Amino acid sequence: MSEGPGATEARWRSRFTWLPLVVLGLAAALALATGPYTGATDSRWRLVTQVVVLLLTAGVLVLRTTADDRVRSDPRLGRGYYVLRTCLAVLLTALNPLFCVFAWVGFIDGPEYLSDRGTRIGLVVTAATMAWGQAGGAPGENVFRWLLFGILLIVNMALAFTMTAWSRHLADTSESRARAIAELEAVNGELERAVAENAALRDRLVARAREAGVDEERQRLAREIHDGIAQSLAGIVTQLQAEIAATGPGGRTGAALALAREALTDARRSVLDLGPVQLSGSDLPTALRAEAEMWSRRSGVRVDVRVVGEEVALHQEVEATVLRVVQEALANCRKHAAARRVGVTLSYDQDEIMVDVRDDGRGFDPERVAEPGTFGLRGMRQRAERLAGVLEIESGAGDGTAVSLRLPALERGAA
Numbered sequence: 001m002s003e004g005p006g007a008t009e010a011r012w013r014s015r016f017t018w019l020p021l022v023v024l025g026l027a028a029a030l031a032l033a034t035g036p037y038t039g040a041t042d043s044r045w046r047l048v049t050q051v052v053v054l055l056l057t058a059g060v061l062v063l064r065t066t067a068d069d070r071v072r073s074d075p076r077l078g079r080g081y082y083v084l085r086t087c088l089a090v091l092l093t094a095l096n097p098l099f100c101v102f103a104w105v106g107f108i109d110g111p112e113y114l115s116d117r118g119t120r121i122g123l124v125v126t127a128a129t130m131a132w133g134q135a136g137g138a139p140g141e142n143v144f145r146w147l148l149f150g151i152l153l154i155v156n157m158a159l160a161f162t163m164t165a166w167s168r169h170l171a172d173t174s175e176s177r178a179r180a181i182a183e184l185e186a187v188n189g190e191l192e193r194a195v196a197e198n199a200a201l202r203d204r205l206v207a208r209a210r211e212a213g214v215d216e217e218r219q220r221l222a223r224e225i226h227d228g229i230a231q232s233l234a235g236i237v238t239q240l241q242a243e244i245a246a247t248g249p250g251g252r253t254g255a256a257l258a259l260a261r262e263a264l265t266d267a268r269r270s271v272l273d274l275g276p277v278q279l280s281g282s283d284l285p286t287a288l289r290a291e292a293e294m295w296s297r298r299s300g301v302r303v304d305v306r307v308v309g310e311e312v313a314l315h316q317e318v319e320a321t322v323l324r325v326v327q328e329a330l331a332n333c334r335k336h337a338a339a340r341r342v343g344v345t346l347s348y349d350q351d352e353i354m355v356d357v358r359d360d361g362r363g364f365d366p367e368r369v370a371e372p373g374t375f376g377l378r379g380m381r382q383r384a385e386r387l388a389g390v391l392e393i394e395s396g397a398g399d400g401t402a403v404s405l406r407l408p409a410l411e412r413g414a415a
Contacts, residue, residue, distance in 0.1 A: 017064075017065050017068050018065060019105065019108075020061050020064075020085070020102075020105045020109075021058065021061040021062065021065060023101065023102055023104065023105050024054075024057060024058060024061060024102045026101065027092075027098065027099050027100075027101035027102035028054055028099075028102075030098050030101060031050070031092075031096040031098035031099050031101075032050070032096075034098060035047070035050075035096060038096075038097070038098070040095070040096040040097065040098070041096070046095055049095055050092065050095045050096055050099075053088060053091055053092055053095065054092065056088065057085070057088040057089075057092065057102075060081070060084060060085060060088065061085070064081050064085075072112075075113075078112070078113035078114075079113055079114060079118070081113065082106075082109070082110065082113040082114060082122065085105075085106075086103075086106050086122065086125055086126065086129075089102050089103040089105075089106065089126075089129055090103070090125070090129050093129050093132055093133045094132075094137075094138075097132065097133040097134075097135075097136055097137045098133060099133065100129055100130050100132065100133020100134060101133075103126055103129040103130055103133065104126070104130060106122055106123070106125070106126030106129070107123065107126055107160050107163065107164075110122040110123060110126075110164070111164065111167070111168070119164070120161075123157065123160045123161060123164065124157060126156075126160065127153055127156035127157040127160050128153055128156075130152070130156045131149050131150075131152035131153040131155075131156050132149065134152045134156075135148050135149045135152055233260055233263050236260045237257065237260045237261055240253060240256055240257040240260060241257065244257065283311065283313065284311075284314070284319045284322060284323065284346070285305075285307045285311060285346060287319075287323055288305055288322075288323065288326060288344060288346060288355075289305045291323065291326065291327060291330070292305045292326075292330070292342075292344055295330045295334070298334070299334045301333075301334070301339055301340065301341065301342055302340075302341050302342070303330075303341075303342045303343070303344060304341070304342070304343045304344070305344045305345075305346070306343070306344070306345045306346070307345075307346045307347075307348075308345060308346065308347040308348065309347055309348030309349060310348055311348060312348055312409065312411070313411070314353060314409055314410060314411060315410040315411065317387065318353065318387060318407050318408070318409070318410050321383045321384070321386075321387055321389070321405075321407060322346070322353065322355050322405065322407065324380075324383060325355065325357075325380050325383060325384070325391070325403070325405045326344060326355060326357055328379065328380050329357035329380070329403040330342065330357065332377075332401075333357070333359045333361060333401070336361070336362075336364065337359050337361025337362060337363075337400070337401060338361050338362050339359035339360050339361035339400070340360055340361075341359070341360050342357065342358070342359045342360075343356075343357070343358045343359075344356070344357050345358075348409070349409065350409070351408065351409055352406050352407065352408060352409050353406075353407050353408075353409045354404065354405065354406045354407075355404070355405045356402060356403070356404045356405075357402070357403045358400065358401070358402045358403075359400050359401055360400045361400055361401060362397070362398060362400075363395045363396045363397050363398055363399045363400055363401055364395050364397070364401065365395075365396075365397070366393050366394070366395050377393065380403070380405075384405055384406075384407065387407050387408065387410075388407075388408055389405060389406055389407035389408065390405070390406045391403070391404070391405050392404045392405075
């Protein structure tokens with residue numbers, strides 16, 4: 001099982017915390033083992049001093065390792081630890097030049113504990129300690145050793161500052177990549193949400209289009225039956241009634257009249273059954289309120305529906321025409337008006353039914369209703385004219401729009 005980024009970082013952080021102690025052990029083994037050959041341990045007091053300072057340094061490193069979280073969280077403790085460890089490294093190198101191996105740790109963690117200026121000072125001190133040990137101790141009056149010390153100092157400083165700059169570059173690059181990855185993850189999350197929302201919207205649009213197609217086909221069939229079969233049957237009934245009135249009731253003529261009347265009743269029932277889904281099982285005001293509420297949810301625009309007069313059950317096609325005109329007017333308002341408020345008023349009169357749809361939108365030029373592209377307005381006029389009604393449109397730029405429909409109040413049982 002692969003480790004997560006947090007586990008990997010914690011593991012390397014633990015190893016890095018113990019690194020100074022490991023380097024001190026290696027430096028001590030190297031310095032004390034070669035001491036008899038370099039003369040660094042010939043003097044008893046010098047050897048004892050090295051051991052004492054070595055143990056003190058080891059104790060400081062152990063305390064630092066056990067208190068890792070506290071030192072990292074307190075800048076003052078971090079600075080104090082770095083300065084004390086550097087001083088001990090300088091002292092050990094002065095006692096035995098090979099302890100400069102331990103001084104090397106000052107190159108790797110200066111930026112963690114010190115400011116930018118403090119880091120530069122720490123690097124210079126560490127580079128000087130490294131050069132001192134690499135040159136074999138204090139140069140004294142030997143010009144050649146001073147020259148060697150200077151060259152080693154420059155080399156160590158160049159390496160130290162180059163490594164530090166590269167480390168910072170890697171850290172900045174890593175941070176930039178982390179930010180970029182986080183931003184990409186956020187963008188991916190937004191894209192996934194957008195895709196999900198688009199899919200849901202597409203499904204709603206497909207369902208809406210399917211419902212609209214089914215409803216439109218129902219209306220087409222209803223018109224075909226009403227304008228074709230029902231009207232023909234009504235004409236047949238009228239002719240048969242006239243024939244019976246002129247010649248007297250006869251067996252076959254009376255039977256044909258009864259069959260024609262039965263067929264006309266079935267045709268009218270089919271027209272009623274094919275009416276708008278919104279009117280199935282509900283009256284016209286209820287259907288208008290439901291349509292307005294649904295339109296308001298989709299558009300975010302308030303719609304007020306008001307019913308004036310005594311409600312009367314009218315012919316199914318009259319109610320269907322009223323509902324279709326209101327639907328088309330609301331659809332046009334949503335597409336073009338940019339309205340903040342819409343009002344729908346349904347008025348019942350003795351001889352007429354009227355519906356007004358008014359909005360406070362941007363309005364338009366009513367003359368454009370005659371243009372070829374304005375099918376919606378032409379369709380509303382055709383619906384009104386088919387039932388001997390009148391459709392009026394009042395509008396102007398910035399004055400909103402008012403769509404008014406007047407239809408004969410044909411009762412539910414009328415032909």
